[in-house]
Amino acid sequence: MNRFALATGTALTTLTLALTTSVAAAVPPQAGVVRQADWRAAWTAAPQRASTGFEPNWSEEGFSGQSVRQVVRLTTAGSSLRIRLSNDYGPSAVHLTAATVAHAGQGASVRPGSVRRLTFDGASSADLPAHGSLASDPVPLRVQPFQSVAVTLYFAGTTGPATFHSQAYATSYRAQGDHAADTAATAFAQATHSWYYLSGIDVTGGQGAKRNAVVTFGDSITDGFGSTNDANGRYPDELAEQLAAKGRARPVLNAGIGGNLVLNDSAWYGDHSAARFRRDVLDQPGVGTVVVLQGVNDLGFSESDTPTYKPAPVVSAQELIAGHRRLIRLAHAQGVKVVGATLLPFKGSDHWGEHAATVSDAVNQWIRTSGEYDAVVDLDRAMAAPGQADVLNPAYDSGDHLHPNDAGYTVMARHIADELTSKVM
Known part of the structure; x- marks a missing residue:
């Protein structure tokens, strides 16, 4: 979805790349310019309005003081990536407190050393606008074709009904509190087969634009x-x-x-x-x-x-x-x-x-x-x-x-x- 006025345009200005090797300690920011033409979509899911669906999901209740971890498989390689989020069917802005991306492990676990904190126009938190979309800044994380990554979103406040993709045929996980940086699956005690807010992952580098x-x-x-x-x-x-x-x-x-x-x-x-x-x-x-x-x-x-x-x-x-x-x-x-x-x-x-x-x-x-x-x-x-x-x-x-x-x-x-x-x- 190319409606990222809050995060990107035809040519992105200098962006801060937030890289963490141990997540707790951040590596100094790296400056770089990524042109819009350099991005390649590696995964997407079509957004839908909150609804009951064919099996239980969390879209109508949304999230409040919770982390949601979503595992998706990419179909092309890259050396950096960004996530895209959709609030297309949300009547009000949603505050995203923190977000990470990492190489997926088993279930809700992720591979130690791969967790990257995401930023949005240089900030670690952002407002996902009502009836709108948002893209993260690029973050360096090398991925291969058919490799799965886990995106974790933490909402300290209450989101209201969530724009989602109902039938994911993949398991997403929920935890109480901020567990965006967790590598273990322990806190993620709840599961569903839908995706929430996450609408795309793009890569750059790798095979070229x-x-x-x-x-x-x-x-x-x-x-x-x-x-x-x-x-x-x-x-x-x-x-x-x-x-x-x-x-x-x-x-x-x-x-x-x-x-x-x-x-x-x-x-x-x-x-x-x-x-x-x-x-x-x-x-x-x-x-x-x-x-x-x-x-x-x-x-x-x-x-x-x-x-x-x-x-x-x-x-x-x-x-x-x-x-x-x-x-x-x-x-x-x-x-x-x-x-x-x-x-x-x-x-x-x-x-x-x-x-x-x-x-x-x-x-x-x-x-x-x-x-x-x-x-x-x-x-x-x-x-x-x-x-x-x-x-x-x-x-x-x-x-x-x-x-x-x-x-x-x-x-x-x-x-x-x-x-x-x-x-x-």
């Missing part, structure tokens, strides 16, 4: 529903690994939101696709390609008995195609290539019905044949059961006939990696 990041944009299938918690088995994770294995390593960023819709906003499932596309895709540092896989919720919520999105409008193929065209136009206007993925088979799921079946066939045919996407990955055919074109292959089914399992996400990633490496994308 390249505009080749791939953003995967979509709903719960992109977000990773059905994958194993803490295993980094979502299809974007697998895609990053497969590109690296092919010798075509690129940052891969997951901008999926479970339940998200192309055409309509939802309190639980986020702003509709075009409303969040700039923030979650185009403003990511170094983005060059976006993979769009979205539309099944626009069709399926009108068929489903789920109470989380009612009344759900009945959407036509023409309306859904118009939504896809808008995303293509937005990307092309910024010079970003767009890969269209056909909707996966979903017969037998709670999203299936006569109307959804008809419209999904029409939309998939348009994606395949219109030529409006720069490239196409036909996941509808790749993921279908043998002899049953509308059914998700049981070998790839997480159990709800809609979302893939770990094996299915691996297959999806393979097809997308093949397309990305066969073309100049």
